[in-house]
Amino acid sequence: MRRLGTGIGWRPEIADAVERMPGIDWVEAVAENVCPGHLPDSLLRLRERGVTVIPHGVSLGLGDAERPDAGRLAALAERAEALGSPLVTEHIAFVRAGGPLTASPRLEAGHLLPVPRTRDALDVLCENVRIAQDALPVPLAVENIAALLAWPGEEMTEGQFLYELADRTGVRLLIDVANLHTNHVNRGEDPAKALAELPLEAIAYVHVAGGFERDGVWHDSHAHPVPRPVLDILTDLASRVSPPGVLLERDENFPEPAELARELRTIRAAVEAGGREGALARACSSARSHDATETGTRTGAEAGAETRTGSATATGAGTATATGTGTATATGTGTDTRAGGESASRTPEPAPAALGEATRQRLGLAQASLLSALVAGTPVPEGFDRVRLGVQSRALAAKRADVVAKVAPELPLILGSGYRTAFLAYAQGRPMHGGYRQDALDFAEATLLGGRLTEGRARRELRRWWLDRSGPAPRPKSRLGQVGRAGRMGRMGRTLIRR
Structure with a gap:
């Protein structure tokens, strides 16, 4: 596994600070925010200095019931090649549901949602990962996610689920220790148990991030300092394996560069502490093993002095043979052979048969039911915690408001302090269908048609903003587009229509 060292998530807001920060061996950039033909100058300079850049995808939807979109995979591959990356990463999550598979409206979460830890979901995920691996020019690593809610009827722990995924596909793992902490608080899952069940040799690298707790729920914000419990999980992981x-990760509310540098030093210290703990534990284990070996040797010598019928014989070759109704032979080869010829060593899994559409459809119906309850106000599916689902629903709406404000910063300026209230009212029962930029257009149209703005400066500016970005022809079934067509056509010679 390639050694990466210590890195930081590259974001435009802290690009200059990252370039000046000492001890940065590599960076990670959100894949969807990078245009291969127009790479940011900061990333180009980092690459010229030999700093590794890894694209981190957030919208592929490897946990979706449908197969990964070929266009999204091609875009991810293009970014990996443009950045000269040694691998690409994505999430074990579903981000959209519905559509032809379930004969229901297609919905987007705008967020990473947990897949159920069931055999159906694992089978779908494994096939989707293999499709992605075949389409990408470099290895793929997948990340465990944070969750506010749990699926009913899950069949595996997180560690077991990740172990089988890596075992069946050979995919590498991006372990987010902050997400392990989130799931500990929100779902009562033991981080130490998850780490103990993981295939540690499959770890590509580790994420560390901050968050906050409110009303007993941990929110993985990526906007707060890394708390001690997360650092403790990192130390535990580093005591088990040296992470490559x-x-x-920091996505907003960026502190001063000195504070970021301090956090990086704290992270390095946590990893070093784990390395020391692991070395000490291995040394103690080796000493105990040595003592046990010496004791065994003395016992064997004493036993050899007095041989009886049916006694066990210890040989200097290190092979112990016991006769009786069953025969077990330990040869020191690393393979445990039991009576009947069963071997504990794993054989490669045969190439899987094509996954039946019925499995995808079952998963698709379950995901569509959950996502519809979260973003469209439909009834809560049986078995889910209604209170926790309500928390998740409100969090999704708040995130939509925040991201739309970033991709369309004119909207908060036009609407002022009323923007957030207006958007949250709009989002109730109006799922996102075409990404955040389309969501911004839909919100502006709904605000204008809903009569929430009386005639005045704000309404005129919002109408002008919408018309400038909605295209040269009115969209189907858009009353606002029909009303505004004449005015828009008159300005087309003077105004560049931006999408």
């Missing part, structure tokens, strides 16, 4: 790379 560790990266600090």
